Amino acid sequence: MNKKLQVFISSTFTDLSNERQAAVQAILKAGHIPAGMELFTAGDISHMDTIKKWIDESDIFMLILGGRYGSIEPKTGLSYIELEYDYASKNQKPFFAIVIEEEALKQKDKSLGASAIEQENPEELKRFREKVLSKLSAFYSEEKDIKIAIFESLKDLNDKYSLNGWVRGNYAKTEEELTRINEMHEHINDLKKEVEQQRRAARKSISEFSQNDEELPKSWFKEPFPEKLNWNDVFLVIAKDCLSGGRKIQESNIRASLDAFFVNRLKTDVEKGLAITFEDVLNKIKIQFSALKLIEFKTITSGQKNAMSTTWHLTEDGIEKYTNLSAIKSNVGSSHHKKIV
Numbered sequence: 001m002n003k004k005l006q007v008f009i010s011s012t013f014t015d016l017s018n019e020r021q022a023a024v025q026a027i028l029k030a031g032h033i034p035a036g037m038e039l040f041t042a043g044d045i046s047h048m049d050t051i052k053k054w055i056d057e058s059d060i061f062m063l064i065l066g067g068r069y070g071s072i073e074p075k076t077g078l079s080y081i082e083l084e085y086d087y088a089s090k091n092q093k094p095f096f097a098i099v100i101e102e103e104a105l106k107q108k109d110k111s112l113g114a115s116a117i118e119q120e121n122p123e124e125l126k127r128f129r130e131k132v133l134s135k136l137s138a139f140y141s142e143e144k145d146i147k148i149a150i151f152e153s154l155k156d157l158n159d160k161y162s163l164n165g166w167v168r169g170n171y172a173k174t175e176e177e178l179t180r181i182n183e184m185h186e187h188i189n190d191l192k193k194e195v196e197q198q199r200r201a202a203r204k205s206i207s208e209f210s211q212n213d214e215e216l217p218k219s220w221f222k223e224p225f226p227e228k229l230n231w232n233d234v235f236l237v238i239a240k241d242c243l244s245g246g247r248k249i250q251e252s253n254i255r256a257s258l259d260a261f262f263v264n265r266l267k268t269d270v271e272k273g274l275a276i277t278f279e280d281v282l283n284k285i286k287i288q289f290s291a292l293k294l295i296e297f298k299t300i301t302s303g304q305k306n307a308m309s310t311t312w313h314l315t316e317d318g319i320e321k322y323t324n325l326s327a328i329k330s331n332v333g334s335s336h337h338k339k340i341v
Helices: 017-029 045-057 080-090 102-116 122-133 143-160 175-205 231-244 251-265 274-291 316-326
Strands: 006-011 033-036 060-065 095-100 137-140 248-250 295-302 307-314
Touching: 006 017, 006 045, 006 080, 017 033, 017 060, 017 143, 017 175, 033 045, 033 175, 045 080, 060 080, 060 122, 060 143, 080 095, 080 122, 095 102, 095 122, 095 143, 102 295, 137 143, 231 248, 231 251, 231 274, 231 307, 231 316, 248 251, 251 274, 251 307, 274 295, 307 316
Parallel strands: 006 033, 006 060, 060 095, 095 137
Antiparallel strands: 248 307, 295 307
């Protein structure tokens, strides 16, 4: 019988929105049911009672722990995520935790600022982190690590415990079971809609930025181009490089590819002038595609001399955009179709 497990996801809110969305997507892709998340907000005890009920009714409890301790419950002086964690542990709920790596937290601090790091209760966070790491837990540095940890942990816990889960309606034996399954199907559909709404909101927020078929500023270069050069042209060069490295590639490779691409577009073969401005142009391109949420950048230190290197990573939106730009379009009714971007 194919059971769907209900997984309660606990995390802080403002700093882990991307991580929570990645968790929801991974659980749904694994064929199971996510619960918690944006369904609840930290508040009075009635909210906590509701959360406890959902934890009781879930098969598995998972915690995503970043660099924040979260909102404090006044009576206990503990954060809501620690109260949830303790409740699940006390009631012997199968659980696992995914904890951010220190280096990834430093990078998150650089990109998000103070909102990524606990400012008010650092000692409480340190104590809680040690408590979490003393039990079943995994580390993550990027969203794909969360997805991998979820796939592995769900399988291990399902094999280890006799979890109730949910079954298809044709296996249900009582009207109560059918009603519960229908409610969970509605819950899954609501979550899918919520994920899609978040993606649409993100796209709407970037609509003010120059992108797609809009031309790059000619003032960036000391040599003119024989034809218009737009953002999609540049993105395709970068995306191909990233995919050749499995969605990520060293910045030095990107620099070489873009340098060759721009030189080939010049009216002459003269490269002087381009090299003078190219580092500045590269930084502007990085800022633009980061704002458009198509590319992410990670800086790492390696070697005895602590050499710094930067890698470029295609995001999920970046992969979708590259696919839409590269896929062969239908000729049927082509005069009425617009390019999908």
